[in-house]
Amino acid sequence: xxxxxxxxxxxxxxxxxxxxxxxxxxxxxxxxxxxxxxxxxxxxxxxxxxxxxxxxxxxxxxxxxxxxxxxxxxxxxxxxxxxxxxxxxxxxxxxxxxxxxxxxxxxxxxxxxxxx
Amino acid sequence: xxxxxxxxxxxxxxxxxxxxxxxxxxxxxxxxxxxxxxxxxxxxxxxxxxxxxxxxxxxxxxxxxxxxxxxxxxxxxxxxxxxxxxxxxxxxxxxxxxxxxxxxxxxxxxxxxxxxxxxxxxxxxxxxxxxxx
Amino acid sequence: xxxxxxxxxxxxxxxxxxxxxxxxxxxxxxxxxxxxxxxxxxxxxxxxxxxxxxxxxxxxxxxxxxxxxxxxxxxxxxxxxxxxxxxxxxxxxxxxxxxxxxxxxxxxxxxxxxxxxxxxxxxxxxxxxxxxxxxxxxxxxxxxxxxxxxxxxxxxxxxxxxxxxxxxxxxxxxxxxxxxxxxxxxxxxxxxxxxxxxxxxxxxxxxxxxxxxxxxxxxxxxxxxxxxxxxxxxxxxxxxxxxxxxxxxxxxxxxxxxxxxxxxxxxxxxxxxxxxxxxxxxxxxxxxxxxxxxxxxxxxxxxxxxxxxxxxxxxxxxxxx
Numbered sequence: 001x002x003x004x005x006x007x008x009x010x011x012x013x014x015x016x017x018x019x020x021x022x023x024x025x026x027x028x029x030x031x032x033x034x035x036x037x038x039x040x041x042x043x044x045x046x047x048x049x050x051x052x053x054x055x056x057x058x059x060x061x062x063x064x065x066x067x068x069x070x071x072x073x074x075x076x077x078x079x080x081x082x083x084x085x086x087x088x089x090x091x092x093x094x095x096x097x098x099x100x101x102x103x104x105x106x107x108x109x110x111x112x113x114x115x116x
Numbered sequence: 117x118x119x120x121x122x123x124x125x126x127x128x129x130x131x132x133x134x135x136x137x138x139x140x141x142x143x144x145x146x147x148x149x150x151x152x153x154x155x156x157x158x159x160x161x162x163x164x165x166x167x168x169x170x171x172x173x174x175x176x177x178x179x180x181x182x183x184x185x186x187x188x189x190x191x192x193x194x195x196x197x198x199x200x201x202x203x204x205x206x207x208x209x210x211x212x213x214x215x216x217x218x219x220x221x222x223x224x225x226x227x228x229x230x231x232x233x234x235x236x237x238x239x240x241x242x243x244x245x246x247x248x249x
Numbered sequence: 250x251x252x253x254x255x256x257x258x259x260x261x262x263x264x265x266x267x268x269x270x271x272x273x274x275x276x277x278x279x280x281x282x283x284x285x286x287x288x289x290x291x292x293x294x295x296x297x298x299x300x301x302x303x304x305x306x307x308x309x310x311x312x313x314x315x316x317x318x319x320x321x322x323x324x325x326x327x328x329x330x331x332x333x334x335x336x337x338x339x340x341x342x343x344x345x346x347x348x349x350x351x352x353x354x355x356x357x358x359x360x361x362x363x364x365x366x367x368x369x370x371x372x373x374x375x376x377x378x379x380x381x382x383x384x385x386x387x388x389x390x391x392x393x394x395x396x397x398x399x400x401x402x403x404x405x406x407x408x409x410x411x412x413x414x415x416x417x418x419x420x421x422x423x424x425x426x427x428x429x430x431x432x433x434x435x436x437x438x439x440x441x442x443x444x445x446x447x448x449x450x451x452x453x454x455x456x457x458x459x460x461x462x463x464x465x466x467x468x469x470x471x472x473x474x475x476x477x478x479x480x481x482x483x484x485x486x487x488x489x490x491x492x493x494x495x496x497x498x499x500x501x502x503x504x505x506x507x508x509x510x511x512x513x514x515x516x517x518x519x520x521x522x523x524x525x526x527x528x529x530x531x532x533x534x535x536x537x538x539x540x541x542x543x544x545x546x547x548x549x550x551x552x553x554x555x556x557x558x559x560x561x562x563x564x565x566x567x568x569x570x
Contacts, residue, residue, distance in 0.1 A: 017137075153512070156516055160515040187520055
């Protein structure tokens, strides 16, 4: 992996956002780890609602900035994960769509890892 | 006279995005609050030309902070407010009492945000000039 | 008086028939009966209208009542809806896990009409309280300037939608279901806002709810112990239920809460409201030999302990009936 290219701003993003981009990259490692820990907890049968709520909150933060920093697809994926988790938590069985959602979360983590 | 902005936002990346976007304006002073409590403390201590609030914040959420500021006699009772929101929430009707607030959905579009700030600075200048006459 | 919409879940059809008949006699006609958790979840998902309360049998094949309770509680619309567990005497050990899963109350088979009537009255009270709180929340969202509904000073409204805040009635009922050993491990601590009545007079109901919500948040942050639950008992009194060992230094806790409140000094002067004066009470717990009457007065004693305060002798007292 070409690490210098990974740190460069995506095309079309103004140079002035370089610093914000770096903060985002720095936070991404911790967020990937945290989401992995939380999905493990769900698989182990621990308190699903609190783990899923936290995953939704992290996804919410990612969705709030990814588009601005030149990663609209990551932003859209994160928003989709956030909204589906919140819908399941609010309106029905929180684990209702867990099988498909955990795959979506895996894909999101893969996309985030590509940035590092 | 400096244009004073308060940003109430707990996400570090958004803080930096706003900071960076404002760096192009001369004479803008930005104060950042990381949670509702800090935001309240700042808004009750000094006057701002503009306050930018994110909805979800630790301690006290954005809505309650705004209600407190408008219910009391603080210097920022009538200050201009920008609310950051997630895309999906923008479609809802504005709540009564918030009609004058500017809603900006996240992810923030740089050009749009900068244009709004520019407009607000220009309006403030125009008001200052007309009252000076 | 609106009929309570009840969902009853039990695989014992004979019991269901008796239950439905008894409920009808007590005036509750809007009762849906299903024989399993799966059927219950299906009905809940397919029904646009919400249920006001649930009666769940604990012992059922496949998914039992406790697991069903957990799943219902996980739905945000049912986070605070009364859920009453139904159990035969042999199942009492499961009652505690039901409470951990979020149940509000329980009653035992065979069906005692008087007990059922009492439980349903509690359910109705909870529903009415929540309806008033919901009306308020609607108003908060709509930022109405004109108070559409006045609230009473002694209404035990949940003032914040945090997961540690519970209805006062639910907290009382929960205590009554604990066995002696469990009860012995709990302590109730009262927090009273001695000048709450003044704030109530000076502000509107939205302002008063926000005022109490801020106080509840400061108290919650000072507690640092988990788990705990908090209820607003009305009149600006809060009661916290936590582990007996958690609060060894109530004076230190009081200092910390007061410091937290003091940090909002500017807010209160801008609102023209008195800075809340908080008194913490000595933690109250049941002895291992407590009688039922003593247990049911535990929360009241915690409130009174807060009004007496931690110093020797009496401090500022509130109107107490």
